[in-house]
Amino acid sequence: MTSADAASSDHSGALAHVVPWRLLAGVWATLVFLTVVTVAITWVDLGRLNLVAALLIATIKASLVLLYFMHLRWDRPFNAVIFVATLCFAALFITLALLDTTTYQPDLIPGYAPAIKP
Amino acid sequence: MGTPAEHLHDPHLQHHFSDRRQQLEAFKLGMWIFLGTEVLLFSGLFCAYAVYRASHPEVFIYAHRFLDKTMGGVNTLVLIFSSFTMAWAVRAAQIGAQRALRRLLGITLACGFVFLGIKGVEYQHKWKEGLLWGTRYVPQEHAAPAQTDHEAAAELGAPAAPVVPRNVHLFFGIYFVMTGLHGLHVIAGMAVLAWLLLRARRGDFGASYFTPVDLGGLYWHLVDLIWIYLFPLLYLIH
Numbered sequence: 001m002t003s004a005d006a007a008s009s010d011h012s013g014a015l016a017h018v019v020p021w022r023l024l025a026g027v028w029a030t031l032v033f034l035t036v037v038t039v040a041i042t043w044v045d046l047g048r049l050n051l052v053a054a055l056l057i058a059t060i061k062a063s064l065v066l067l068y069f070m071h072l073r074w075d076r077p078f079n080a081v082i083f084v085a086t087l088c089f090a091a092l093f094i095t096l097a098l099l100d101t102t103t104y105q106p107d108l109i110p111g112y113a114p115a116i117k118p
Numbered sequence: 119m120g121t122p123a124e125h126l127h128d129p130h131l132q133h134h135f136s137d138r139r140q141q142l143e144a145f146k147l148g149m150w151i152f153l154g155t156e157v158l159l160f161s162g163l164f165c166a167y168a169v170y171r172a173s174h175p176e177v178f179i180y181a182h183r184f185l186d187k188t189m190g191g192v193n194t195l196v197l198i199f200s201s202f203t204m205a206w207a208v209r210a211a212q213i214g215a216q217r218a219l220r221r222l223l224g225i226t227l228a229c230g231f232v233f234l235g236i237k238g239v240e241y242q243h244k245w246k247e248g249l250l251w252g253t254r255y256v257p258q259e260h261a262a263p264a265q266t267d268h269e270a271a272a273e274l275g276a277p278a279a280p281v282v283p284r285n286v287h288l289f290f291g292i293y294f295v296m297t298g299l300h301g302l303h304v305i306a307g308m309a310v311l312a313w314l315l316l317r318a319r320r321g322d323f324g325a326s327y328f329t330p331v332d333l334g335g336l337y338w339h340l341v342d343l344i345w346i347y348l349f350p351l352l353y354l355i356h
Contacts, residue, residue, distance in 0.1 A: 015139055015326070018213060024202060031202075035191065039354065042354045045356070054350035058350055062343050066343070070339045090161035094161065097169050098169065
């Protein structure tokens with residue numbers, strides 16, 4: 001960001017955007033609610049979707065923390081690019097490992113196939 | 119806040135930056151890169167979790183019952199609340215609210231103690247009941263899972279008492295390493311918070327300089343982020 005940009009968006013001389021308190025409180029309340037949902041949903045049997053649902057809710061919570069508590073919503077986009085790229089590499093890592101695992105696991109160790117189909 | 123004279127006299131502006139705003143953005147960028155490396159660190163453990171759970175889900179379904187959902191849930195709420203007070207503390211520093219800043223940093227630090235305390239209680243239970251890692255996994259007869267056998271049997275789809283799968287120690291190995299490494303990060307975060315609190319009491323922070331609070335806050339939020347994923351993956355397996 002050039003000094004000219006800084007000057008034009010900088011009305012109060014503040015170094016950075018200050019998050020309104022109500023927004024912080026609202027995000028916190030939403031996070032608490034989503035935590036309750038995460039626990040409550042374990043009493044509903046969705047089969048394999050339970051894991052998907054748990055991870056989905058966790059990702060929504062994580063997004064709220066990243067965007068509002070960690071200020072990514074108002075930061076330079078490159079900070080978010082760094083974080084998302086990190087997640088992409090981690091996803092690549094875990095996906096490739098899992099592809100290998102689920103293909104061979106039933107036959108890998110004689111007599112020790114998974115008791116439940118993964 | 120842009121004239122050369124101000125630059126020369128601003129004690130917080132390092133000379134290789136053109137102005138304070140650019141400096142703050144550069145510091146934040148460096149912090150985000152560090153947070154990226156922390157995520158990659160934990161991703162190795164999450165990969166181990168994923169591979170073991172995909173290979174032998176029966177181990178996870180059986181063993182997770184020994185974890186106390188309530189304690190895990192309370193810990194989640196404690197960390198989420200501490201993230202709220204941390205973000206609020208950054209705001210307080212930015213607007214120069216000194217007393218609020220000190221109080222909020224103190225509350226965030228206290229939440230860290232509560233989290234570790236609950237974790238300590240959980241670990242102690244595991245120790246007493248022999249539910250440890252690797253060859254130290256020696257389940258005591260009186261080890262009572264947090265869930266009843268009936269619920270567990272329903273999960274496994276078996277009508278009778280649940281069959282104890284082989285290699286249950288794998289779950290506890292993963293549990294202790296993941297929550298242990300996370301706990302070490304909480305301790306490190308608490309050390310940072312204590313230092314920030316010390317500096318805040320000295321009056322170091324205000325509207326013109328709040329960078330350490332901002333960056334320390336980012337680290338604390340990351341600790342919360344990791345727990346947000348650890349909780350459902352370890353405690354809430356269906």
